[in-house]
Amino acid sequence: MSLFFSGCQSCVFTKTQKKAAPVILTSVACESEEAFEAGKKAAEKLQLSLKGEMPKAIIVSDTYDDLDLKNDSICGIASIYPKELLFGISTYGSFVQGDVNEYDTVTLCAIAGEGVNVSSSFIKGMGAKGLSLEKHKQKLTSILNGTGEKLANGLAKSNDDKMMIVLADAHSPKNEPLIAGIHKVMGKDFPITGGSNNKNQGENYICYQGQWVSDSALAILLSGDFNVTMSGRKAKTNDAVISTAKDAATQIWAQKQGEAKGVLVFNCAGRKGKLNRLADEYEAIASVTGNTVPMFGVYCAGEFGPADDTAKQESLSNGCGWHAMFTVISQ
Amino acid sequence: MMNLNKPSFFLIFSILIFTTNSLYSAESVFFMRADNLVVTPSTQPVTQVLVANNSAKDFNGSLSVKFPEGWKVDQVSKELSIKAGESQKIPFAIMSATDIEANSYALSLHLKGGEVEIRKDTSIVCSTAPYAKPKIDGQLDDWKDALPIRFKTGEYGNVVYTYWNRRAFCLALEVNEKKHLNHNTASPDAIQFALSPEGAQTGKKGNEKSQRYEFLVIPQNQGEAKVLQLLDFNNELSLCQEAMDVGGEHLAKSYAKCQHKNGKTIYEISIPLKIMPELRATTGRAFCFSFLIHDPDGTGIRNFGEQMRLPENQKSDFAWRKWQGAKWRQQTEFDNKLEWGFSSSIH
Numbered sequence: 001m002s003l004f005f006s007g008c009q010s011c012v013f014t015k016t017q018k019k020a021a022p023v024i025l026t027s028v029a030c031e032s033e034e035a036f037e038a039g040k041k042a043a044e045k046l047q048l049s050l051k052g053e054m055p056k057a058i059i060v061s062d063t064y065d066d067l068d069l070k071n072d073s074i075c076g077i078a079s080i081y082p083k084e085l086l087f088g089i090s091t092y093g094s095f096v097q098g099d100v101n102e103y104d105t106v107t108l109c110a111i112a113g114e115g116v117n118v119s120s121s122f123i124k125g126m127g128a129k130g131l132s133l134e135k136h137k138q139k140l141t142s143i144l145n146g147t148g149e150k151l152a153n154g155l156a157k158s159n160d161d162k163m164m165i166v167l168a169d170a171h172s173p174k175n176e177p178l179i180a181g182i183h184k185v186m187g188k189d190f191p192i193t194g195g196s197n198n199k200n201q202g203e204n205y206i207c208y209q210g211q212w213v214s215d216s217a218l219a220i221l222l223s224g225d226f227n228v229t230m231s232g233r234k235a236k237t238n239d240a241v242i243s244t245a246k247d248a249a250t251q252i253w254a255q256k257q258g259e260a261k262g263v264l265v266f267n268c269a270g271r272k273g274k275l276n277r278l279a280d281e282y283e284a285i286a287s288v289t290g291n292t293v294p295m296f297g298v299y300c301a302g303e304f305g306p307a308d309d310t311a312k313q314e315s316l317s318n319g320c321g322w323h324a325m326f327t328v329i330s331q
Numbered sequence: 332m333m334n335l336n337k338p339s340f341f342l343i344f345s346i347l348i349f350t351t352n353s354l355y356s357a358e359s360v361f362f363m364r365a366d367n368l369v370v371t372p373s374t375q376p377v378t379q380v381l382v383a384n385n386s387a388k389d390f391n392g393s394l395s396v397k398f399p400e401g402w403k404v405d406q407v408s409k410e411l412s413i414k415a416g417e418s419q420k421i422p423f424a425i426m427s428a429t430d431i432e433a434n435s436y437a438l439s440l441h442l443k444g445g446e447v448e449i450r451k452d453t454s455i456v457c458s459t460a461p462y463a464k465p466k467i468d469g470q471l472d473d474w475k476d477a478l479p480i481r482f483k484t485g486e487y488g489n490v491v492y493t494y495w496n497r498r499a500f501c502l503a504l505e506v507n508e509k510k511h512l513n514h515n516t517a518s519p520d521a522i523q524f525a526l527s528p529e530g531a532q533t534g535k536k537g538n539e540k541s542q543r544y545e546f547l548v549i550p551q552n553q554g555e556a557k558v559l560q561l562l563d564f565n566n567e568l569s570l571c572q573e574a575m576d577v578g579g580e581h582l583a584k585s586y587a588k589c590q591h592k593n594g595k596t597i598y599e600i601s602i603p604l605k606i607m608p609e610l611r612a613t614t615g616r617a618f619c620f621s622f623l624i625h626d627p628d629g630t631g632i633r634n635f636g637e638q639m640r641l642p643e644n645q646k647s648d649f650a651w652r653k654w655q656g657a658k659w660r661q662q663t664e665f666d667n668k669l670e671w672g673f674s675s676s677i678h
Contacts, residue, residue, distance in 0.1 A: 065496070065497055092613075092614050093613075102613065103497060133373075134373065134429050134430060171675075172374070173373070198675070199462075199675035199676050200462040200496075200614070200675050200676045201462060201463050201464065201476075201496075201676045202464070204676075236375075236376070236377050236424065237377070269614045269615050269675070270370070270374065270614075270615045271615075272613065272614070272615060273613055273614055273615015273616040273617075273673070274615065274616075301675060321374060321375060322375065
């Protein structure tokens with residue numbers, strides 16, 4: 001089943017209107033063993049940062065290790081913002097400007113401003129749970145292809161569509177057939193980023209309008225008057241994780257058109273596990289971008305974006321593992 | 332006095348020369364070992380092959396590795412140069428692979444250069460602890476999502492399973508043994524195991540730090556087992572030679588059960604991660620782990636490192652701490668450091 005969410009504050013469902021208006025991205029994080037408190041404080045920080053602007057969507061990253069705590073964190077956020085705005089993913093850790101976190105953390109990214117519109121689509125009960133590509137290749141590929149197509153078809157599209165964020169319970173390499181399904185609708189050149197949720201027992205959930213659901217996938221389509229620049233890098237050792245993160249940041253910073261409004265980084269938990277010091281990768285990125293541009297970085301079990309692989313150049317965005325996928329939104 | 336003209340002397344001399352040449356053949360001066368995989372093969376890890384040049388000559392040549400059918404790697408053959416007396420680890424990045432339930436993957440190693448040519452068939456396992464929260468109750472029903480490693484000591488089979496979660500490192504063992512001895516005997520059965528961060532090394536002097544967390548589990552009555560901590564990270568290695576008194580208190584917030592039935596003993600153990608901060612446990616992080624099974628009335632010590640083909644130079648008098656009642660072999664034991672990984676849940 002797919003649902004629509006309008007970017008306009010005063011009506012339930014509208015089409016995108018082209019305006020040379022600002023896009024606002026802002027991100028915050030809050031760590032606490034008390035999940036409700038973490039959610040509430042993060043939402044309060046976000047509210048301060050937005051200076052009264054109402055977000056059109058809030059992307060939530062959560063690292064609590066059981067569903068009760070995850071629900072508590074959502075309740076904390078929802079004490080400030082309506083649940084209908086909350087779309088999220090259970091991750092292995094996150095970083096925002098100047099702050100890197102691992103366990104017991106809520107990280108939020110608000111998408112706001114008249115210059116951006118948001119449409120979303122959600123599929124639950126994919127039927128992929130418990131299946132593996134080793135044992136059920138044909139069935140699973142069909143399921144994930146189909147999910148990808150349905151997700152993309154469920155989005156309200158416009159002439160100003162610029163990029164898609166996909167959050168899915170489909171860890172690498174299952175994320176490959178999922179995005180292949182999306183390609184059938186959106187084309188292979190459409191910018192797609194995003195990640196696969198934490199695979200760990202008790203943590204494998206996607207959040208749709210404030211509900212944590214497993215075996216599901218979510219697509220968020222952003223449209224408006226802004227530019228999108230993407231880069232992806234793969235690495236499996238400490239030194240390469242750090243150097244490739246800096247390379248990718250350098251590339252998008254050089255290629256972006258206009259002023260950066262925010263950076264999204266969908267990164268790999270495997271890369272994080274190779275770091276001798278957790279903050280090293282973020283610091284390499286920040287050495288290029290600085291510490292003040294809003295950044296929402298999360299560690300996932302699979303990533304969507306430009307593959308660092310000459311064999312995968314047919315599509316702009318692919319389903320990958322061991323990658324850090326960067327997207328800068330600029331105007 | 333030996334008569335050099337007698338034919339038998341030349342026969343003996345020839346045999347001696349032939350034997351000596353055999354002893355100093357390429358196989359004995361070059362050691363190769365493929366590292367186990369610390370994450371599942373399908374997640375495309377990097378594996379490494381250790382090549383040790385124990386000869387008196389520098390080696391220049393190549394190492395080729397034949398991986399299981401259907402696997403793709405970055406390169407199947409790599410050029411290498413290793414000076415006399417040195418060793419190198421040669422990485423092979425796995426681009427595509429399939430996980431199998433048996434958790435054993437056959438490799439063929441081929442080292443060639445100059446007069447040296449060695450072929451070695453070996454196997455590797457996936458030595459990783461998936462994320463899970465098992466109930467420590469002496470039953471193995473919630474260990475289905477671990478990646479078991481099976482090995483034999485003589486005729487006796489053993490299986491080891493590991494898990495981790497944010498709060499604990501968990502270990503389960505199936506030990507086939509004729510008879511089971513608990514704490515009521517002078518020399519009980521026991522499991523002795525150690526964890527250390529990736530890159531930690533066992534020192535050579537008593538005043539060096541242990542760089543590991545070492546534990547002992549001794550079966551008690553009625554399915555219970557006692558956990559003792561033998562070494563902490565900053566203890567000096569000289570402590571290894573002091574036989575610890577096993578009458579102490581059970582380690583707080585650890586859990587252990589032990590059941591023996593029909594020739595098989597099952598151990599199920601959980602150790603809090605909070606007391607092992609140097610491991611920095613997180614998904615994707617590698618660490619070192621190994622264990623001993625003490626079976627004093629049967630096979631004696633079963634050293635897992637020996638089973639995993641650690642090189643001879645990884646034996647150490649500081650490898651394992653002594654404890655009262657243990658029956659040690661008249662040999663230096665293999666070290667406590669095998670490659671292992673913290674990984675996500677498998678399914």
